[in-house]
Amino acid sequence: xxxxxxxxxxxxxxxxxxxxxxxxxxxxxxxxxxxxxxxxxxxxxxxxxxxxxxxxxxxxxxxxxxxxxxxxxxxxxxxxxxxxxxxxxxxxxxxxxxxxxxxxxxxxxxxxxxxxxxxxxxxxxxxxxxxxxxxxxxxxxxxxxxxxxxxxxxxxxxxxxxxxxxxxxxxxxxxxxxxxxxxxxxxxxxxxxxxxxxxxxxxxxxxxxxxxxxxxxxxxxxxxxxxxxxxxxxxxxxxxxxxxxxxxxxxxxxxxxxxxxxxxxxxxxxxxxxxxxxxx
Amino acid sequence: xxxxxxxxxxxxxxxxxxxxxxxxxxxxxxxxxxxxxxxxxxxxxxxxxxxxxxxxxxxxxxxxxxxxxxxxxxxxxxxxxxxxxxxxxxxxxxxxxxxxxxxxxxxxxxxxxxxxxxxxxxxxxxxxxxxxxxxxxxxxxxxxxxxxxxxxxxxxxxxxxxxxxxxxxxxxxxxxxxxxxxxxxxxxxxxxxxxxxxxxxxxxxxxxxxxxxxxxxxxxxxxxxxxxxxxxxxxxxxxxxxxxxxxxxxxxxxxxxxxxxxxxxxxxxxxxxxxxxxxxxxxxxxxxxxxxxxxxxxxxxxxxxxxxxxxxxxxxxxxxxxxxxxxxxxxxxxxxxxxxxxxxxxxxxxxxxxxxxxxxxxxxxxxxxxxxxxxxxxxxxxxxxxxxxxxxxxxxxxxxxxxxxxxxxxxxxxxxxxxxxxxxxxxxxxxxxxxxxxxxxxxxxxxxxxxxxxxxxxxxxxxxxxxxxxxxxxxxxxxxxxxxxxxxxxxxxxxxxxxxxxxxxxxxxxxxxxxxxxxxxxxxxxxxxxx
Numbered sequence: 051x052x053x054x055x056x057x058x059x060x061x062x063x064x065x066x067x068x069x070x071x072x073x074x075x076x077x078x079x080x081x082x083x084x085x086x087x088x089x090x091x092x093x094x095x096x097x098x099x100x101x102x103x104x105x106x107x108x109x110x111x112x113x114x115x116x117x118x119x120x121x122x123x124x125x126x127x128x129x130x131x132x133x134x135x136x137x138x139x140x141x142x143x144x145x146x147x148x149x150x151x152x153x154x155x156x157x158x159x160x161x162x163x164x165x166x167x168x169x170x171x172x173x174x175x176x177x178x179x180x181x182x183x184x185x186x187x188x189x190x191x192x193x194x195x196x197x198x199x200x201x202x203x204x205x206x207x208x209x210x211x212x213x214x215x216x217x218x219x220x221x222x223x224x225x226x227x228x229x230x231x232x233x234x235x236x237x238x239x240x241x242x243x244x245x246x247x248x249x250x251x252x253x254x255x256x257x258x259x260x261x262x263x264x265x266x267x268x269x270x271x272x273x274x275x276x277x278x279x280x281x282x283x284x285x286x287x288x289x290x291x292x293x294x295x296x297x298x299x300x301x302x303x304x305x306x307x308x309x310x311x312x313x314x315x316x317x318x319x320x321x322x323x324x325x326x327x328x329x330x
Numbered sequence: 331x332x333x334x335x336x337x338x339x340x341x342x343x344x345x346x347x348x349x350x351x352x353x354x355x356x357x358x359x360x361x362x363x364x365x366x367x368x369x370x371x372x373x374x375x376x377x378x379x380x381x382x383x384x385x386x387x388x389x390x391x392x393x394x395x396x397x398x399x400x401x402x403x404x405x406x407x408x409x410x411x412x413x414x415x416x417x418x419x420x421x422x423x424x425x426x427x428x429x430x431x432x433x434x435x436x437x438x439x440x441x442x443x444x445x446x447x448x449x450x451x452x453x454x455x456x457x458x459x460x461x462x463x464x465x466x467x468x469x470x471x472x473x474x475x476x477x478x479x480x481x482x483x484x485x486x487x488x489x490x491x492x493x494x495x496x497x498x499x500x501x502x503x504x505x506x507x508x509x510x511x512x513x514x515x516x517x518x519x520x521x522x523x524x525x526x527x528x529x530x531x532x533x534x535x536x537x538x539x540x541x542x543x544x545x546x547x548x549x550x551x552x553x554x555x556x557x558x559x560x561x562x563x564x565x566x567x568x569x570x571x572x573x574x575x576x577x578x579x580x581x582x583x584x585x586x587x588x589x590x591x592x593x594x595x596x597x598x599x600x601x602x603x604x605x606x607x608x609x610x611x612x613x614x615x616x617x618x619x620x621x622x623x624x625x626x627x628x629x630x631x632x633x634x635x636x637x638x639x640x641x642x643x644x645x646x647x648x649x650x651x652x653x654x655x656x657x658x659x660x661x662x663x664x665x666x667x668x669x670x671x672x673x674x675x676x677x678x679x680x681x682x683x684x685x686x687x688x689x690x691x692x693x694x695x696x697x698x699x700x701x702x703x704x705x706x707x708x709x710x711x712x713x714x715x716x717x718x719x720x721x722x723x724x725x726x727x728x729x730x731x732x733x734x735x736x737x738x739x740x741x742x743x744x745x746x747x748x749x750x751x752x753x754x755x756x757x758x759x760x761x762x763x764x765x766x767x768x769x770x771x772x773x774x775x776x777x778x779x780x781x782x783x784x785x786x787x788x789x790x791x792x793x794x795x796x797x798x799x800x801x802x803x804x805x806x807x808x809x810x811x812x813x814x815x816x817x818x819x820x821x822x823x824x825x826x827x828x829x830x831x832x833x834x835x836x837x838x839x840x841x842x843x844x845x846x847x848x849x850x851x852x853x854x855x856x857x858x859x860x861x
Binding site: 071073074075100102104105106107108114116118155156157159160163304309310311 | 476477478481482488489491492612613614615616643644648655656659662663
């Protein structure tokens, strides 16, 4: 049986001088799917704005808002209550031959292509070949996740949102975003369609009902091996009742939680806090 | 690949006789001689036996008696007049002056009628394709078009998915690059559904010709081109999202540094709408406003001449200062229309556009009226087999290549080069396309005090207002420098006034005249009662 989790995600900016124009898009709304049920979700801003919602190409709910009254601080609060499901085993219906066939390569071309974040590298291609050897596609994906978790040290502050997979690999450190990008690189190199998922992870498995824990934005991957299924390379665990899924895309660029433009002074990002409460 | 003037001369044809048979005008002396077209290019003025083709007869008879000295003088007058009109001298993709030739290019009413139908059909099919590809993408699901061609296209903008224009039009203006093959048939070489340039040149060329050679126009009826802006404005107003009798339209330009800036000015002036830059507009709550001296004005339609990637810094390049932040969401919310629509580039992509014949069949259930320059796609088995067997007659191009890099010109390639090309195609069928060598048609063009054959192409313009597609009679004819390859107009090129002859008899102009404006706006009628 899954959990019911409330996520309160606060983020924002402080400006050096009053800002008169600001345009923003937030991708902070989880969506219901076969694994999770979204009970309630809203995005609010301070100062208040008249927001506009739409579903983007990837199906993610986007909240767009603009501000024209002078302000020196902008806070965005996303609150969601989500019922999560238990972990599901990897899908094993596709063989390597299926994956190499033209039908699959065409259908999933988008999630096989390399991107700015997930760009090709000769050394990593070799590593991918070695990880693939002797495994079925699903096990090869799991091997890639494990390999990334072993090789990369989790360390905040060494990489940023613009760090590419190969840069994190060169530094051998990174955060969940880098773990996910590096895994995507290996998995796509094997010829397995793979995509980037943004969301939240309730950090402790022993969280009690009614307990609130300081959580964080998280990222993991999904691979297609006859069906889509997820795995969390940062922790090398399946996607289970502690994961809340928000958005999916080819890489981080398709799913930024908050992006914006403004006219005026310099901006400093405020602390981001994610409070996660297990409700049931 | 289309080559103007190929190897393999037919010189015997050259010296045979003067093109007009017995009475050769000195202007046409040696018309087919050394610098004339070799190979089998189609000359638009003369039949192979030297007689004049019907559409050109009146023009030929007017020009032929001209003395050589006279020709140069007239040509200089033309240059002066062109300069006097000032401003929009530049042509697509180039900033240098582009001289106007004294000899117009003539298209008969019948030829034009067929061409126009083909262009209309193409626009309608491409509209259906864009609506589909930014919606359910049924053509991909049905396996007619490989998905990877869409998702791998740099101009497929995911930000435009689900963005549906109120009157359904995405291609408000289209330009097409056409050539005439050896048999004289028009073929499509390229499409531009994004931001086609050059229509101001069409209008200015006509104005200049009419001023300097008024007598030429007295011999036959030539279809007018001066009302282009009327059609454009009608299409833009028809696209307006609001329930508004007098929608506010603006022309959005990147600014004076853009080579096509004079065209932007001309169109704005002729339409009587504001010419604005990105900084003049802003969005608030998904409504676009223009900053004016009298305050803010709500804008309904933006005819933008700014590229997609620079149009909305919130969606695309955040460093762009040419665009308007938030304009895409304003369009998504249905408060403004962006013309042409964002993401149209997926329809004129070099690979996707090879499927236009399939689109015409898939969406319209028709056969293409206007053929393409054949493109063989090496990822399709039968077409690859043809390419491999006829490689020495074809031009093989790497996908995504630019500037002719990696191109294998079959007729000139050695056996070893051909073998290497065959291997490359087999190794990576998705990486190659091939086209036959097409010799572009020629039209007499002044060089010094003589008229010589020069290869020409044609860029017609189409405007879609949602009720019908208007095709401006004629278009921009470019005369290419000797021996050049299309798309690589080196120095020495020029343009020609393009004449579409009016058909015989009245009412022979089958343009869709769609009058959406009701004339009796001020008289209130009473609706009949319904029980």
